[in-house]
Amino acid sequence: MSKPRVLIIAPNWIGDAVMSLPLLKQIKTSDCQIDVLATPWVAPIYEACDEVQKVISANFIHGQLQLPLRWQVSRGLRKTGYKACYILPNSWKSLIIPLLAGIPQKIAYIGESRSFFLTHALPNPNKSERPSMVGHYLSLAFNNSFEISRFNSEDFYPRLTMKSEVIQACSSVLNNYLPNSKNFFIIAPGAEFGPAKQWPTNHFSHLANLLLHQYKEFGILILGSKKDTSVADQILYGVEPQYLARIQNLCGKIPLIEAMGVLSMSKGLISNDSGMMHIGAALKIPQVAVFGSSDPSHTPPLSKKASIMYLGLDCSPCHQRKCPLGHSNCLVNISPESVFNEFNLALTTKG
Ligand code: SF4
Numbered sequence: 001m002s003k004p005r006v007l008i009i010a011p012n013w014i015g016d017a018v019m020s021l022p023l024l025k026q027i028k029t030s031d032c033q034i035d036v037l038a039t040p041w042v043a044p045i046y047e048a049c050d051e052v053q054k055v056i057s058a059n060f061i062h063g064q065l066q067l068p069l070r071w072q073v074s075r076g077l078r079k080t081g082y083k084a085c086y087i088l089p090n091s092w093k094s095l096i097i098p099l100l101a102g103i104p105q106k107i108a109y110i111g112e113s114r115s116f117f118l119t120h121a122l123p124n125p126n127k128s129e130r131p132s133m134v135g136h137y138l139s140l141a142f143n144n145s146f147e148i149s150r151f152n153s154e155d156f157y158p159r160l161t162m163k164s165e166v167i168q169a170c171s172s173v174l175n176n177y178l179p180n181s182k183n184f185f186i187i188a189p190g191a192e193f194g195p196a197k198q199w200p201t202n203h204f205s206h207l208a209n210l211l212l213h214q215y216k217e218f219g220i221l222i223l224g225s226k227k228d229t230s231v232a233d234q235i236l237y238g239v240e241p242q243y244l245a246r247i248q249n250l251c252g253k254i255p256l257i258e259a260m261g262v263l264s265m266s267k268g269l270i271s272n273d274s275g276m277m278h279i280g281a282a283l284k285i286p287q288v289a290v291f292g293s294s295d296p297s298h299t300p301p302l303s304k305k306a307s308i309m310y311l312g313l314d315c316s317p318c319h320q321r322k323c324p325l326g327h328s329n330c331l332v333n334i335s336p337e338s339v340f341n342e343f344n345l346a347l348t349t350k351g
Contacts, residue, residue: 003033004083007103010038010046011088012062013192014256014275015299017045018282019133020088021158024051026141027086035080037073037097044257045279048160065093074100086140087111090124107140133299134158157302160282162264170261177248181219185211186262186269186285188276189235190228190251194321196293197272199331199339201231205238206336207270211343212243218267219246223259223276226252268347270339277301286346288339292331293318305350307342309334 006027011017017038024034028051035054036046043057058073060066074097083105085098090111098106099117107120115121122140125131131139134156178184189204191197208220222232232249239247254262260279263269269280269287273294280287281301289301291310295317300308310316316330323330 003031005033005035005080007077007080007082007085007098007101008034008036008046009085009087009089009094009097010036010042012039012042012060014042014045015278016088016133017042018158018160018275018278019299019302020137021045021049021051021160021282022134022156023086023137023141024049025156025159026138027051032083035082037077041256044255044260045160047257048162048166048260050159050161067096070096071100073097077101077103087118088137088140109140132297134302154304158278158282159284160260160264160279162261162283166257166261167265170258170265173250173254173258173262174265177221177250178219178246181246182217183215183267184219184221185215186266186271186276186280187220187222187235188224188269188271188274188280189222189231190224190276191272191274192225192227193294196318196320196323196328196331197274197291198231199272199290199292199334200328201234202238203332203334203336203339204235204270207339208235208239208247209243210336210340212239212246214340214344219248221262221266222247222249222251223263224251228252268343270343273299281306286343286350288343288346290331290334290339292316292328293320293323295319305346307346307350309339309342 033053034051036052037056038046039060040057043055046052046055078101082103085103085106087094087108092112092114095114095117106118108118109122109124187204228251232251236249263280264283269285271277271289273289273291277289281303284303284305286305288307296308296310311330313330
């Protein structure tokens, strides 16, 4: 007899996609087959998840209804005969496909007044008592009876596995960009949410100089999306000329799946609170994550190899995209030297 099939409607942010992986692991304990419907932007996350049988990629654009595309996708899914669907985004439009595809069980948070159409409608969490995102998604599998404290267990940490063909492709990327370096670190200076989560570029430059001085056989790759290219160029502008051959800007130059592969082969990662931070944690890379306006108890890097730099000022976390006070002291006052020292500690004790 074939296994029951479950569909996941994926979230739209890379970090959220990584933090949904423990939910998939929990669903899989009931011996079912899990498929994921995701945008091309987050699909690579689920391609590196052992619990997923098939990733269905559809080019949904944020904020657009795209009814013809949703109709076309749902027709394809209707034939598959899914038993249940977990809808992770909160939007009303994310419910359209499971409705049109006739999937009997629809499990989600109430979101935008959609409880009437859900078979399992969980109340939205109170914003003042924000659980961790991993716990938030996991609650869907426990019909909201999940004890949030349990997420601290390593059993519920997200995990990614890179396929051997991806690693092979990444070896040639490394030969192209860092032909003379035996090892390398990753700097990921982007944060989609906004500047209040981005450590200053001059701090990243100073940190790169410290690393390249200390680790003479190492190179550095700067990873991110195309949007991060100019930020990475600003970092390179502050790197001392004698080190420039050992640091390369790969932002927007390789697809996400290769960026994940390259990250999995690196010796350490320094990033903001971003999608790349969560990928590094799920790959178990020694890492230091710099937090500004966001809350490290809500979206921590879930890995024993991760360290967090967070000042916890009176104004933090403000959850704003831009600093409302105009100084971004939560980030500016985290010195490159302190991150460098924390990173050295992570390498020696967690590497
Ligand atoms: S208000 Fe405070 S926490 Fe928010 S961005 Fe500014 S310095 Fe950071």
